[in-house]
Amino acid sequence: MSSREIFTDRAQGLGLLVPTIIVSIIFLYYPAVRALGLSFYQATFGRSSFTGLSNYTRIISSGDYLGSIVVSVGFAVCVVLGVLVVALYFTFLIHEVDYGKSVYLIASIWPYALPPAVAGLVFLFLSHPTIGILTSYIESIGIQVDWFSDGGQAFTVVVVAAVWKQIGYNIIFMTAAMNNIPDSLTETARLDGVGRINRLLRVYVPMMSPTLVFLVVINTIYGFFGTFAIIDTMTMGGPAGATNILIYDLYQTAFQSYDFGFASAKSVILFIIVGLLMIVQFKISDRYTFYGT
Amino acid sequence: MVSLSIFAAAVQRTRERTRPIFNQFDDDTENDQLRLHLLAIASIFIIVLPIIVAIVVSTKESGIVTSVTELIPGTSGPANYQRALFELGFWRFMFNSFIMSVIIVVGKLFVSLLAALAIVYYRLPYKNLIFLFILFTLLLPVPVRFVPLYRLTVDIGWNNSFLAITVPYIASATTVFILRQHFLSISESLVETAKIDGVGPVRFLTSVLIPMSRGILVGVSVIMFVFAWNQYLWPLVIIDTEGQQVAQVGLSILRGQASSGEVAWSMVMTGSVLTLVPPLALLIIFRNALIETFTIQQK
Amino acid sequence: MSKVTLTDIKKEFGDVTAVDNISMSVPNGEFIVIVGPSGCGKSTTLRLIAGLESASEGDIRMNEQSVVDAPPDERDVAMVFQNYALYPHMSARRNITFGIRSASSFTDAEIDDRVKEAADILGISELLDRKPQALSGGERQRVALGRAIVRDPDVFLMDEPLSNLDAKLRIRMRSELAKLHRELQTTTIYVTHDQTEAMTLADRVVVMNDGQVQQVDKPQQLYDYPKNRFVAEFIGDPAMNIFPVKLRSSEQGIIASHEGFTIPLPDIDRSSLGSTTTAELGIRPEDLMLSTEAETEAPVQFSAEVTVTEPLGDSLLLECLIGETACRVQANPRSRVSPGESVELSYNPERIHLFDETTGETIHHTDSSSQRVTQIESVTQS
Numbered sequence: 001m002s003s004r005e006i007f008t009d010r011a012q013g014l015g016l017l018v019p020t021i022i023v024s025i026i027f028l029y030y031p032a033v034r035a036l037g038l039s040f041y042q043a044t045f046g047r048s049s050f051t052g053l054s055n056y057t058r059i060i061s062s063g064d065y066l067g068s069i070v071v072s073v074g075f076a077v078c079v080v081l082g083v084l085v086v087a088l089y090f091t092f093l094i095h096e097v098d099y100g101k102s103v104y105l106i107a108s109i110w111p112y113a114l115p116p117a118v119a120g121l122v123f124l125f126l127s128h129p130t131i132g133i134l135t136s137y138i139e140s141i142g143i144q145v146d147w148f149s150d151g152g153q154a155f156t157v158v159v160v161a162a163v164w165k166q167i168g169y170n171i172i173f174m175t176a177a178m179n180n181i182p183d184s185l186t187e188t189a190r191l192d193g194v195g196r197i198n199r200l201l202r203v204y205v206p207m208m209s210p211t212l213v214f215l216v217v218i219n220t221i222y223g224f225f226g227t228f229a230i231i232d233t234m235t236m237g238g239p240a241g242a243t244n245i246l247i248y249d250l251y252q253t254a255f256q257s258y259d260f261g262f263a264s265a266k267s268v269i270l271f272i273i274v275g276l277l278m279i280v281q282f283k284i285s286d287r288y289t290f291y292g293t
Numbered sequence: 294m295v296s297l298s299i300f301a302a303a304v305q306r307t308r309e310r311t312r313p314i315f316n317q318f319d320d321d322t323e324n325d326q327l328r329l330h331l332l333a334i335a336s337i338f339i340i341v342l343p344i345i346v347a348i349v350v351s352t353k354e355s356g357i358v359t360s361v362t363e364l365i366p367g368t369s370g371p372a373n374y375q376r377a378l379f380e381l382g383f384w385r386f387m388f389n390s391f392i393m394s395v396i397i398v399v400g401k402l403f404v405s406l407l408a409a410l411a412i413v414y415y416r417l418p419y420k421n422l423i424f425l426f427i428l429f430t431l432l433l434p435v436p437v438r439f440v441p442l443y444r445l446t447v448d449i450g451w452n453n454s455f456l457a458i459t460v461p462y463i464a465s466a467t468t469v470f471i472l473r474q475h476f477l478s479i480s481e482s483l484v485e486t487a488k489i490d491g492v493g494p495v496r497f498l499t500s501v502l503i504p505m506s507r508g509i510l511v512g513v514s515v516i517m518f519v520f521a522w523n524q525y526l527w528p529l530v531i532i533d534t535e536g537q538q539v540a541q542v543g544l545s546i547l548r549g550q551a552s553s554g555e556v557a558w559s560m561v562m563t564g565s566v567l568t569l570v571p572p573l574a575l576l577i578i579f580r581n582a583l584i585e586t587f588t589i590q591q592k
Numbered sequence: 593m594s595k596v597t598l599t600d601i602k603k604e605f606g607d608v609t610a611v612d613n614i615s616m617s618v619p620n621g622e623f624i625v626i627v628g629p630s631g632c633g634k635s636t637t638l639r640l641i642a643g644l645e646s647a648s649e650g651d652i653r654m655n656e657q658s659v660v661d662a663p664p665d666e667r668d669v670a671m672v673f674q675n676y677a678l679y680p681h682m683s684a685r686r687n688i689t690f691g692i693r694s695a696s697s698f699t700d701a702e703i704d705d706r707v708k709e710a711a712d713i714l715g716i717s718e719l720l721d722r723k724p725q726a727l728s729g730g731e732r733q734r735v736a737l738g739r740a741i742v743r744d745p746d747v748f749l750m751d752e753p754l755s756n757l758d759a760k761l762r763i764r765m766r767s768e769l770a771k772l773h774r775e776l777q778t779t780t781i782y783v784t785h786d787q788t789e790a791m792t793l794a795d796r797v798v799v800m801n802d803g804q805v806q807q808v809d810k811p812q813q814l815y816d817y818p819k820n821r822f823v824a825e826f827i828g829d830p831a832m833n834i835f836p837v838k839l840r841s842s843e844q845g846i847i848a849s850h851e852g853f854t855i856p857l858p859d860i861d862r863s864s865l866g867s868t869t870t871a872e873l874g875i876r877p878e879d880l881m882l883s884t885e886a887e888t889e890a891p892v893q894f895s896a897e898v899t900v901t902e903p904l905g906d907s908l909l910l911e912c913l914i915g916e917t918a919c920r921v922q923a924n925p926r927s928r929v930s931p932g933e934s935v936e937l938s939y940n941p942e943r944i945h946l947f948d949e950t951t952g953e954t955i956h957h958t959d960s961s962s963q964r965v966t967q968i969e970s971v972t973q974s
Contacts, residue, residue, distance in 0.1 A: 003481050003484070003485060003644060004413055004414055004476075004477070004481060004484045005413075005414060005415060005416040006414055006484055006485070006487065006488040006497075007414050007415045007416070007494050008415070008416050008663075009415070010415075010416075010417060010418070012415070012494065013411045013415030013416075013417045014411070014417065016407040016408060016410055016411035016415070017407070017408050017411045017412070017423060019404040019407065019408075019463070019464075020404050020405065020407075020408040020427060020463075020464045020465075020469065021423070021426070021427070021464075023404070023460065023461070023463045023464035024426070024427060024430050024464040026445075027442065027445075027460065027461035027464070028430045028433050028438065028461075028464065029430070029433070030441075030445070031438035031439070031440075031441040031442040031445055032433045032437060032438045032441075034438075034441035034444075034445075035437065035438055035440055035441050038440065038441055089336070090336065090340075093329065093332060093333050093336065094333070096329055097326070097329050097330060097333055098326050100330070100333075102580075104333050104337060105580075106576075106577060106580055107337045107340070107341060108336075108337055108340055109576070109580070110341075110573055110576060110577070111340070112519070112576065113519050113569075113572035113573045113575065113576040114344075114569060114572070114573070115522065115523045115525075115540075115541055115544075115568050115569065115572070116523060116525060116541075117523075117525055117541045117542075117544045117545060117568070118347075118544065118565040118568055118569050121544060121548060121561055121562075121565050122343045122344065122346070122347045122562070122565060123343065124548075125346075125347070125350070125558060125561065125562065126343055126346060131558060133346060164340070164343070167340075172583070172584060172587045173587055175584070176584065176587060176588040221434070225434050225435075225436050228436070228525060228526050229523075229525035229526070229541065232525070232529075232545065233544070233545060233548060247436045250436060251436075251526065251530075254439070254440050254443075255530060260440050260444070263440045264440050264441065267436060267437050267438070267439075267440060268437075270436060270437060271432070271433075271437045274432075275432065480675060480677065482673035482674070482675055482676075482677035483677045483678075483679065485642075485644050485664075485671070485673070485677070486671065486673070486677045486691065486739075487691070488644065488663075488664050488665070489642060489643075489644070489664040489665060489669065489670065489671050489691070490665060490690070490691025490692070490694050490743070491663075491664070491665025491666075491691075491694045492690075492691065492694045493694065496694065500690070501679060504679075504681040504682075505679070505680065505681055507681075
């Protein structure tokens with residue numbers, strides 16, 4: 001890399017970096033650090049008082065919050081698995097088809113561009129207990145559509161919406177990764193009589209593992225943070241906290257209860273949880289990733 | 294342990310039962326391709342269905358659709374859209390979103406290009422540290438910092454302004470990362486030739502780097518536009534005046550109005566379709582550049 | 593036009609010494625080729641001259657002025673790379689002229705004239721408006737050359753420019769480069785791993801290995817009088833045969849004996865050998881022959897077993913075993929020899945080399961040319 005360093009004016013170089021660094025410091029690092037600081041206070045508009053670790057003890061002893069953690073983790077797991085499986089299915093399908101690939105590709109990628117709020121609203125509308133289109137069909141097979149009050153159903157509906165929205169992004173990466181697999185491997189597999197599904201699971205998936213690991217991380221972040229709009233438009237955390245993922249709970253604490261210190265403590269905890277999750281994922285992925293030639 | 298072996302046996306039985314189904318996809322005849330295509334079309338249809346419904350409903354008057362037979366486009370299309378845009382002020386929301394997104398895209402592109410130029414082509418002390426410093430911000434998404442960020446923004450008097458919803462987004466770790474990866478893929482000898490000829494940084498950037506990065510720049514711009522356009526939480530929090538709100542949150546307002554019966558549900562769909570069009574259009578037009586950009590990211 | 597001098601140049605990357613104390617002097621207008629195996633330091637040396645790497649120690653001078661600390665754009669050099677380094681989004685013409693505007697102060701009209709001239713010389717006048725992807729490998733290389741020519745630098749630096757071309761094209765470009773040099777007479781420093789390119793293009797050749805200069809000489813000198821075993825085996829294709837031999841004195845002089853043969857070496861000065869009793873004997877395949885094809889009678893003949901025959905069209909290469917040592921013999925293309933046969937071999941006694949077993953340094957070349965000694969001494973170090 002050093003042979004590319006063709007410019008030696010240090011002041012110039014640093015100058016080029018200044019805008020990015022300054023904005024990062026002011027609007028990213030400083031607030032993050034202040035969040036940590038603020039978490040030790042009881043704060044709301046115009047008033048703040050130091051309370052040490054009491055915010056944190058409130059969190060730990062709050063059954064609601066622990067419930068929220070369970071919901072968030074469960075939600076993230078469902079979303080990550082759901083997205084990966086469905087996206088892999090589509091990617092493979094497009095890969096195996098002989099023509100029309102780019103048409104199918106666009107048709108399956110487009111939810112990426114879809115605003116999450118729209119996704120939430122559309123699904124809300126489709127499955128609305130009283131006026132939803134799908135509702136009558138689902139009820140005709142015996143399930144009472146009642147997710148405004150049934151927590152489990154609410155959870156399911158939100159998961160479906162979240163997965164639906166995210167598969168496009170995954171398909172883009174999976175397609176690129178699958179296309180990178182040399183044709184010779186496919187031909188060898190066919191010659192050896194390896195069936196299609198086996199080919200997918202035993203040959204393609206391992207060779208795509210770096211991408212899949214990357215996507216697990218991305219989808220996890222999405223599951224924790226990117227689904228806010230969907231939840232806000234569909235269930236607003238309810239019913240009774242069934243879809244109250246951490247980020248939503250955080251939002252409510254800050255902007256509905258205006259309990260800023262408490263909210264900051266929650267954001268610190270959220271940061272730690274997600275950070276830990278990502279570290280765990282990296283460690284696990286190191287064992288399972290196969291970087292093929 | 295016992296339950297585990299029962300579980301394993303169940304899996305095995307399922308495998309045996311489904312193998313004939315899977316095997317159906319195992320040969321390469323024309324029938325096989327036909328089946329694949331049908332499967333693809335059916336699957337894609339399911340994916341696209343929600344939006345088709347949304348579009349159809351947006352043209353109806355009341356939006357109460359309870360069965361598929363009612364899924365024919367209504368006649369209120371033009372009226373609905375007009376109402377959404379003008380009476381309900383949705384055009385304002387779209388306009389705000391558009392301005393915000395364009396400013397963010399242009400700003401981010403400019404700032405990140407300069408940063409990537411510095412990181413790849415300048416000899417600087419502690420360069421790797423600086424790069425990590427920039428990358429680390431990926432771990433600080435809005436939710437982790439938005440409480441103090443809110444107070445900071447209010448304190449400097451930017452609340453409710455365009456500044457608040459554009460400037461904080463200008464530093465972009467992903468963009469710098471993508472551009473850096475792309476710059477690194479340009480062959481060293483090209484760069485060395487420029488050095489031997491004594492080409493300066495401005496000329497290098499404008500006559501060599503930018504023309505050689507066209508696909509990536511377009512792809513990155515689309516990604517940034519979609520990202521900006523889809524922002525929900527931060528605008529929700531920092532903009533109070535309805536008239537200055539962005540489209541995403543405007544939708545939420547529409548939903549509230551529909552729930553309370555002020556507005557027909559079809560209007561919510563109308564708003565949704567409107568909000569959906571710009572990023573979708575970009576995605577379709579620039580899909581090739583997008584794919585090119587994404588594949589760089591994984592390396 | 594420039595004379596380039598390297599003095600005690602050393603380049604270290606961490607604990608690896610890529611270039612270990614080399615010195616050389618390239619007079620104005622010379623086409624000098626640095627050749628050696630991969631990793632020998634030849635490209636690093638070129639990059640040091642260009643200014644793309646900075647020397648850990650030593651001095652580089654162009655026309656008596658020290659440039660060792662100067663950045664590349666102040667050295668007035670132009671470089672041609674192995675992968676052509678053409679900007680893919682620019683036309684050939686723009687590629688050629690892009691650097692000049694930064695590097696020198698020609699007017700637009702002057703630049704256009706130079707482009708036209710260079711394009712004519714290189715035969716690419718019709719291709720000037722095409723982009724690199726619309727050009728073949730050879731055409732791209734010529735555009736890269738055009739870029740260097742138009743700069744009119746003091747020194748051309750070429751880093752394996754022909755390595756990416758296919759064999760036939762390479763041969764053609766070689767002669768074009770030779771023609772170009774005859775016309776332009778610019779000092780050229782050329783790096784390659786291909787000894788054929790070195791032999792055919794160079795006024796002088798610098799053989800490098802392991803970061804050090806092994807020998808600097810005119811091509812034919814290198815071939816006939818290699819200074820050490822490395823040069824002897826590197827230059828010449830097919831490579832020189834090496835036999836481990838024992839040396840002993842007799843009344844007729846020194847005798848070298850191998851399990852498969854015993855050869856007298858009458859020209860050797862006994863005292864120059866000192867107390868060595870073993871050495872390595874080198875003889876090229878074309879200096880070994882079937883006895884039936886020998887033109888003159890050699891003092892000794894010996895037998896060998898043929899293991900592989902390689903018909904090359906203009907000659908027949910016999911891979912043989914003499915005793916336990918494998919070697920190659922060049923025979924007439926239509927000789928009737930088959931693998932497994934035992935043959936009688938003769939040799940040219942005037943083309944034998946003796947190398948020190950441990951250091952690889954040449955102890956002796958048998959050669960009846962009386963100019964040999966003076967030539968070696970004057971050319972080896974300059």
